[in-house]
Amino acid sequence: MASSASDKGNTTAVQLAFDDGRRSTPNAATTTSTAISTTAPTWAQQASERLQQKTSLTTAEPPANTSRVLLHSCCGPCSGAMVEEMLAVPSIDKVTVFFYNPNIHPRQEYLIRKEENKEFCKKIGVEFVDCDYDVKEWYARVKGMELDPERGRRCTECFDMRMERTALYAHEKGYQAIATTNATSRWKDVDQVDESGFRAAEKYPALNYWAYDWQSDEMTIRKYHISAQQRFYKQEYCGCSYSLRDSNDWRKANGVPKIQIGGDTAGLGERYFTDPEVDAAEESQEVVDEFFAQANELAGAGTDRAERKKRLEMYKDRRKHEKNVDGHVNGLNNW
Numbered sequence: 001m002a003s004s005a006s007d008k009g010n011t012t013a014v015q016l017a018f019d020d021g022r023r024s025t026p027n028a029a030t031t032t033s034t035a036i037s038t039t040a041p042t043w044a045q046q047a048s049e050r051l052q053q054k055t056s057l058t059t060a061e062p063p064a065n066t067s068r069v070l071l072h073s074c075c076g077p078c079s080g081a082m083v084e085e086m087l088a089v090p091s092i093d094k095v096t097v098f099f100y101n102p103n104i105h106p107r108q109e110y111l112i113r114k115e116e117n118k119e120f121c122k123k124i125g126v127e128f129v130d131c132d133y134d135v136k137e138w139y140a141r142v143k144g145m146e147l148d149p150e151r152g153r154r155c156t157e158c159f160d161m162r163m164e165r166t167a168l169y170a171h172e173k174g175y176q177a178i179a180t181t182n183a184t185s186r187w188k189d190v191d192q193v194d195e196s197g198f199r200a201a202e203k204y205p206a207l208n209y210w211a212y213d214w215q216s217d218e219m220t221i222r223k224y225h226i227s228a229q230q231r232f233y234k235q236e237y238c239g240c241s242y243s244l245r246d247s248n249d250w251r252k253a254n255g256v257p258k259i260q261i262g263g264d265t266a267g268l269g270e271r272y273f274t275d276p277e278v279d280a281a282e283e284s285q286e287v288v289d290e291f292f293a294q295a296n297e298l299a300g301a302g303t304d305r306a307e308r309k310k311r312l313e314m315y316k317d318r319r320k321h322e323k324n325v326d327g328h329v330n331g332l333n334n335w
Helices: 042-052 076-087 109-124 136-139 151-173 190-201 217-230 241-253 278-283 285-299 305-320
Strands: 005-010 011-016 032-037 068-072 092-098 126-129 177-180
Touching: 068 076, 068 151, 076 092, 076 109, 076 217, 092 151, 136 151, 136 241, 151 177, 151 190, 177 190, 190 278, 217 278
Parallel strands: 068 092, 068 177, 092 126
Antiparallel strands: 005 011, 011 032
16 A cells, blocks of 8 residues: 655645555555545545645554454445555454445345445455345344434444444454444444444454544545545435435425436436545535434424424425525535
8 A cells, every 4th residue: 555645736635545455566446646626625625634744554543453354334435445544554464344234225225335345345355245135134123213313223223233243254254353334424423333333342252343533534535535536326325215215305305306226317416426525515514414403303203204294394494495595405415
């Protein structure tokens, strides 16, 4: 893995590169220059500048005595920067991506995310483990939580199920640490994710969960650049059928076309990652906070579907009065 930095006019840039499995020779297939212009969000510019000033390839510290890491992955876009960061740690000899996501629905979306992640791992020379699509068991575990909000009990159960299987595989195959790409997404509550990881690892004496600030601005902007360079599929919701339902409700309240599964056209924005600056704006903390504020408001209706519909209509009316002079409603997002 190699790194270099340069400035060009009104941009700040940093270059990090995957190698052939270690850290010596850059792999031309994945090398890219990460440049952010001065028109990008302030946090993204500052993160890019800090990346440029890095004096080492990584600041991530794995648990003690860790040389083999099993990384649970939800998708390609969330795995890129984490794999890169982990491979830069001198003590890490092996990172394996473990794909176990029975929550993703429908199957078409599941296969899109899995196959893309698999192809990415093949390209960068990282082992990919394809686990079962245990969808019936997932629905059984979240039964009774269908109307819980995002980041609620259902999400905890979902994280637990996936991390338990990850920890079991790691224990059986001799890995010293596990981690998950769920911890890198701003759409996730990192404490909720980490708690599931710690619980799963604690079942096995020689196994640890690797907690780190994977949601830092630096990691986030790096994730966008890798995703754009790889032209990853831009998913429009977390993954489960209930997330799909709630995201479409949110879109309806905001006058946004519903989510499109697969194909070359997205319901909102571009189908593929192509521009890190656009992605930075779509995943701003303000947009994320707004989405979850409404999710919690809807969850307050409980199982009363009439009340849920009423709250959606009230939110839709409020949004009409928040349009700017061009008729645009701020805060629209992809997942």
